Amino acid sequence: MSEKGKTTGKTIFSENFVGAVFEESDFDGAVFKENNLYCVAITESNLDQTRIEESSMHNVQFRNMGMRNASFQAVDLRGISFRDANLVGASVMHLNMSASNFAHINLSESVFNSCGMVGTQFVDCNWEDAMIDGIPVRDLLEAYKQVHKDN
Numbered sequence: 001m002s003e004k005g006k007t008t009g010k011t012i013f014s015e016n017f018v019g020a021v022f023e024e025s026d027f028d029g030a031v032f033k034e035n036n037l038y039c040v041a042i043t044e045s046n047l048d049q050t051r052i053e054e055s056s057m058h059n060v061q062f063r064n065m066g067m068r069n070a071s072f073q074a075v076d077l078r079g080i081s082f083r084d085a086n087l088v089g090a091s092v093m094h095l096n097m098s099a100s101n102f103a104h105i106n107l108s109e110s111v112f113n114s115c116g117m118v119g120t121q122f123v124d125c126n127w128e129d130a131m132i133d134g135i136p137v138r139d140l141l142e143a144y145k146q147v148h149k150d151n
Contacts, residue, residue, distance in 0.1 A: 107137075 043063040108128040127137040
């Protein structure tokens, strides 16, 4: 399944998108609820203000896309890969993001609460004014540097 097009503001409920490829798609303001997106690739697309709720998204690849003010809640994101994406102001709550990769991502002003991040890697990400469980990321990084300054 390969998709292009516009689904602005549409609610997508209980769909199975296993192996789908979305390119140059516009999901601005769309709501994905109770969906299965296993091994999906989403590239060159707009997911600004998109809400993804109560869905399974194992091994999804997000590439070269905008997700400003997107919301993820109660989603299983194990093994996902984000690369070259803009997640400014994203709200991420009650997720399992274990064994995931984030590279070249703008996470400024994003909020992460109650997220499992075991084995998750963040490379070259902008964390300006981002929060994890109510703690500014800049404070977490500074504390880490203080603890490991002699190593």
